[in-house]
Amino acid sequence: MSKRNTDIITEDVKLDGDKIIELKNNNEQFFIMTGKRKTYHILTYGCQMNEHDSEKISGMLTSIGYVETYDEKNADLVIFNTCLIRENAELKVFGKLGEVKGLKRSKPDMLVAVCGCMMQKQEIREKLLKKFSFVDIIFGTNTIHELPALIYNAEINKRKSIDIVDNTELIYEDMPKQRKFKHKALVNITYGCNNFCTYCVVPYVRGREKSREPEDIIQEIKILAQDGCKEVTLLGQNVNSYGSNLENKFTFAELLYEINKIDGIERIRFMTSHPKDLTDDLIKAIKECDKVCKHVHLPVQAGSNEVLRRMNRKYTKEHYLNLVEKLKSTVPDIAITTDIIVGFPGETEEDFSETIDVVKKVEYDSAFTFLYSVREGTKAALMDDQVPDELKHQRFDRLLDVLYPIVLNKNKQCIDKVFPVLVESAEDNNLTGRTEHFRLVHFKGSKELIGEIVNVKITNVKTFHMEGKIEQ
Numbered sequence: 276m277s278k279r280n281t282d283i284i285t286e287d288v289k290l291d292g293d294k295i296i297e298l299k300n301n302n303e304q305f306f307i308m309t310g311k312r313k314t315y316h317i318l319t320y321g322c323q324m325n326e327h328d329s330e331k332i333s334g335m336l337t338s339i340g341y342v343e344t345y346d347e348k349n350a351d352l353v354i355f356n357t358c359l360i361r362e363n364a365e366l367k368v369f370g371k372l373g374e375v376k377g378l379k380r381s382k383p384d385m386l387v388a389v390c391g392c393m394m395q396k397q398e399i400r401e402k403l404l405k406k407f408s409f410v411d412i413i414f415g416t417n418t419i420h421e422l423p424a425l426i427y428n429a430e431i432n433k434r435k436s437i438d439i440v441d442n443t444e445l446i447y448e449d450m451p452k453q454r455k456f457k458h459k460a461l462v463n464i465t466y467g468c469n470n471f472c473t474y475c476v477v478p479y480v481r482g483r484e485k486s487r488e489p490e491d492i493i494q495e496i497k498i499l500a501q502d503g504c505k506e507v508t509l510l511g512q513n514v515n516s517y518g519s520n521l522e523n524k525f526t527f528a529e530l531l532y533e534i535n536k537i538d539g540i541e542r543i544r545f546m547t548s549h550p551k552d553l554t555d556d557l558i559k560a561i562k563e564c565d566k567v568c569k570h571v572h573l574p575v576q577a578g579s580n581e582v583l584r585r586m587n588r589k590y591t592k593e594h595y596l597n598l599v600e601k602l603k604s605t606v607p608d609i610a611i612t613t614d615i616i617v618g619f620p621g622e623t624e625e626d627f628s629e630t631i632d633v634v635k636k637v638e639y640d641s642a643f644t645f646l647y648s649v650r651e652g653t654k655a656a657l658m659d660d661q662v663p664d665e666l667k668h669q670r671f672d673r674l675l676d677v678l679y680p681i682v683l684n685k686n687k688q689c690i691d692k693v694f695p696v697l698v699e700s701a702e703d704n705n706l707t708g709r710t711e712h713f714r715l716v717h718f719k720g721s722k723e724l725i726g727e728i729v730n731v732k733i734t735n736v737k738t739f740h741m742e743g744k745i746e747q
């Protein structure tokens with residue numbers, strides 16, 4: 276059920292066709308009068324989900340006549356797409372809003388919008404409205420599609436525009452997107468999350484899990500392929516539970532087989548995989564689908580069963596290690612990466628040593644490591660046995676002392692081997708790309724190769740990247 280928040284100011288401004296035309300005409304008029312297009316600048320904080328939302332925001336703004344500027348000082352509309360996951364996210368956004376305040380003073384017609392996860396929290400919205408009353412537009416993770424209406428209301432009706440929906444079962448297909456890259460694309464397959472890990476705000480700010488219909492996903496990827504896209508990353512808070520709420524059941528494994536058939540797509544990635552939902556069928560699909568990259572990001576978070584219980588992760592260390600074993604024996608060249616939280620409330624020295632044990636046993640190809648920090652509104656924030664900061668930092672350093680040599684050693688095993696690398700960016704003749712195992716590779720070559728898959732022989736490795744040369 277959708278629950279629209281009470282602080283809506285724009286109920287009356289659902290955009291009908293006429294208003295969209297009026298908004299577009301206004302922007303066209305602005306162009307005729309000034310010789311310039313109206314410009315927007317988006318500051319995106321946080322994860323790939325937010326990056327993808329920003330692509331949708333860009334797409335909608337382009338469709339009503341805006342063009343992007345990389346300098347906020349030149350922008351007619353500045354949008355903050357915010358995140359709540361990272362520590363100090365609020366401070367960062369509020370600090371930047373403080374800078375934009377001066378800009379708004381000198382350019383009163385400039386619109387300032389704030390959206391994303393932070394705006395789903397009423398207390399943060401209230402704080403923002405109090406401290407930064409100049410903000411014109413506020414919208415949440417479930418109301419991105421309303422942006423043109425909100426701009427109309429702010430620009431033409433001169434009203435502050437706020438639209439937040441707490442939870443929704445609706446999925447808005449066909450939102451225009453302005454893709455950042457031609458050769459790769461992010462594709463949502465699910466929205467929201469049902470898992471309620473006790474440290475995480477996502478279920479509260481992005482709502483319950485909803486899966487897109489497989490036909491809609493497949494159609495989107497076919498269009499991407501026709502447009503020259505070679506690599507898709509399927510996005511969801513837990514892609515493994517894809518399809519569980521669809522009327523006609525369809526599993527994530529089945530979806531992979533279907534996407535694997537699409538001509539033009541050469542690589543399929545996905546994230547994130549929850550260990551409790553990684554099935555044998557899915558492991559088989561990873562092995563059998565030749566386009567599915569042999570890389571699984573499988574967040575373990577902690578090695579101790581007691582900590583995993585307190586985190587509400589719904590698996591044990593033994594179950595996790597068993598999955599890793601299955602992955603490695605079924606897909607022998609699989610790369611496994613993870614997320615680890617150090618210093619979760621109540622974590623003892625013994626618990627921490629279980630995490631180290633998992634790291635040693637799995638021999639991760641890479642890992643994102645985090646110091647636990649309190650997220651207001653989560654169950655873990657209320658747990659009383661918080662680990663002192665100094666101890667957290669000590670354990671964090673000890674974890675890296677174990678992890679980094681393992682990662683480096685994995686990279687060393689790549690020396691003198693040749694890997695297909697998708698070239699992603701270039702600075703002069705220095706190219707950067709990724710192997711199917713998600714390893715970052717730097718090598719020399721022409722920037723014309725961006726978007727191509729080239730064979731690269733690895734000549735040198737570091738912990739976080741490898742170096743190589745193109746193999747002719």
Ligand code: SF4
Pocket residue numbers: 468469470471472475476477478512513549
């Ligand atoms: S699975 Fe857990 S950590 Fe991941 S988004 Fe859902 S609640 Fe957050």
